Amino acid sequence: GAGVSQSPSNKVTEKGKDVELRCDPISGHTALYWYRQSLGQGLEFLIYFQGNSAPDKSGLPSDRFSAERTGGSVSTLTIQRTQQEDSAVYLCASSLTEYEQYFGPGTRLTVT
């Protein structure tokens, strides 16, 4: 079956612009997660959705970051007024159980 998909695969944007990153989870997976992977660092948790609600937003680094999920499916991560330190690979994962998360290929964001 289809895995987690993310779009775009690559995004180059100018500092100060807004960007939207999209995640399509595996059909039927109720939980959805966003992570950030920066060069030389591990995976940084950003936000978790259960259905359409986000019980854990503790990883969002600033109020420039926001995310929503609609219909218990697609999720969008929005970064406003991008900064160079936002450059990273943004990973989305979904899961049916509390243990195993399935990851998408990621979106590589470069802020110039």
Next chain:
Amino acid sequence: GNSVTQMEGPVTLSEEAFLTINCTYTATGYPSLFWYVQYPGEGLQLLLKATKADDKGSNKGFEATYRKETTSFHLEKGSVQVSDSAVYFCALAGSGGYQKVTFGIGTKLQVIP
């Protein structure tokens, strides 16, 4: 809070060598432990997991044993192949319902022919 410490890479091995990547953790309660692998140009994949003490996770010739007494989950493989070249992440999830997964920094493995 929860944390995972894994050895820094890169690790370079010859084909058929023995691999160990160390991982230790800090967590309250009884977490579940994971190894994820990221092959070049691909997304993260779950390699193996162990959900309670003394469990051994295994997959594709890799093994890791959940050692609560030493809070460790070291990854081992008896004979690595070039195709095992990837970045390996140790991770944990707390017990009881939803718990976000905490990842280590990743260890890059390069296997040379």
